[in-house]
Amino acid sequence: MVHDPALRSRATIGDVARAAGVSTRTVTRVSLGQPHVGAETRRRTEAAIRNLQYRADSLAQGLAWRRSDLIGMIYENPNPNYIIDVQQGLLEGLQPQRLELVVRRCEQADSEFFNELAAFAERLKLAGMVLTPPLSHDARIAALLEAIGCPYVRIAARRLDRPERTVAGGDRAGAREMGRHLAGLGHRRIGAILGPANFMSSGERLAGLQDGLAEHGVRLSPGLCVRGAYTFESGIAGGRALLAREAAPSAIFAANDEMAAGVLQAARQAGLAVPDDLTVVGFDDLEIARSLWPPLTSVRMPTRQLGRLAAWKLSVAAGRKPLVGGPPPVDAPRLVVRRSCGPPPVS
């Protein structure tokens, strides 16, 4: 590979040292904000840094520190809206700390998965890693990262690791509200379309729904529970299946908005009006919930805030001094009532 002089980044620490008439050791002290520098020396050095627009080379720094300023995020998730939301939150939290985000899509089924993951973290000397569902649920991944000394944060529906390593959304509490709401509207025969079995959120949302219904003495009949895949298509299929039951439900809880959109289609194809003939509700409250017709009652999850909190925890783990006070806030899940639900038909 030819050395192209144009590629050379502006000024090195040596240039600054020369310009300021100090040693590189002193430049490091100043640029890293370390103590023990004379006022006049500091002034001269700072001036040189400014004039030469010096910025420490991230690679060299990483090599010396045995740690890069890179945070990895891995995902294997069917829902792009969820991923982008987490990612935005991460970026918001990471960029002020001068940490960069490197993303990677994984296939856990891949035989090389664990080797690849280790290589990813080690080759890049990652300062930390964010695990999103469903990868975050896998204890083996956490164990691997622990073993190679890579700090991580698991984003999940429920706390499942030490506090500094988990960020949880409170799915169960959110679903509980939804259960209360449905029961409160008078629904007694309620259908549910779950997410994939390997998603913790699916189980939590089901449990929460049952909690909320139980407060009103309502039970979810097992025959009205079908498994979905968190996708639009699986929502259509699940909706059709439930509506074909002899005693069809008067309300359908889809474990996410995508599937609820599918249920809406299934209802339409079955000639049912929503909410007059059938109540449909979703979960997550992504943009799609507002775009559909009728607009979907859903539960707003603080996905982005979870990303921001994960970034904060990782900053701490990476030894960054937080710019703000404490950890950023995470709102509790919140029921958002829209036009897709009403009382059961009188029939």
Next chain:
Amino acid sequence: MVHDPALRSRATIGDVARAAGVSTRTVTRVSLGQPHVGAETRRRTEAAIRNLQYRADSLAQGLAWRRSDLIGMIYENPNPNYIIDVQQGLLEGLQPQRLELVVRRCEQADSEFFNELAAFAERLKLAGMVLTPPLSHDARIAALLEAIGCPYVRIAARRLDRPERTVAGGDRAGAREMGRHLAGLGHRRIGAILGPANFMSSGERLAGLQDGLAEHGVRLSPGLCVRGAYTFESGIAGGRALLAREAAPSAIFAANDEMAAGVLQAARQAGLAVPDDLTVVGFDDLEIARSLWPPLTSVRMPTRQLGRLAAWKLSVAAGRKPLVGGPPPVDAPRLVVRRSCGPPPVS
């Protein structure tokens, strides 16, 4: 910062050299696939690499090469679905080449924008950068990257740089098909909701629409053209505005699906049935186009493939030997007809 021995990545090049009884120079030759290594020496070295699970440290390599194996992607785009689609394509193209993707959200309005961008590329010694709309349209960004010697690829609606630096979607051709289709259905009064002025795609889609209509002798009346923001809300607003016209259009072309979803809502609120009273069409053919009711006629854009092609061009720029033959294919935009359009009402 304390040196934690657990953080040390497994084997260094020195470990391998010692184990194989060769110099580090030879290990480099073997691990990089360079020539001039004796068969026996190569065998021994390869064995050592395998046994020690040696993988060259990415940071040290980058420092020596004055180039990391990191590709940057910057975006400032209101549409997460678009971004995630590009990103997926990039990852698919980059990962086999052992290039990593580091993403960054920018605010071009920020006074530090250009400095931050330069710092991003220089500090990380980026092997390349992907520019997405609307940042890709800005010639100053391209000039900056050129100046600091960072290879880049601009993703846009139309070729606007040297071929190896552009990837274009052919928006105009796609919109042309849509224009033909609408005119073919018999529509004569056609409304259009454009994207933001700083998006090249907006202008291209408008031009294409006009092309297609013109083939049927139809002209877009200027009074029926309103500016949107590529968002759902702006689609509602645009739809309302158009439907409030004295001579309202019989068909509305929204320059993306998000806005078309908004038009659907506006139509509903105005008591209009789609497609019986009003035809609504979108652009991009993202998942939302299928989820809506009625499902949206749209134009499928090869967004993901553009990402893959951008990754390929950047791999070439980074000096990687392509694993496959030539550049990956990019399909032409394709009209996807669904239930949201029909002939104009007879009235």
Next chain:
DNA sequence: CTGAAAGCGCTTACAG
């Protein structure tokens, strides 16, 4: 075909 040595741009004990 193979290797000793210098260099990439930083940081950190260790002295003074």
Next chain:
DNA sequence: CTGAAAGCGCTTACAG
């Protein structure tokens, strides 16, 4: 308060 020197883990002219 300040600096000379070694080290982080790689690669590449340059010799032989």
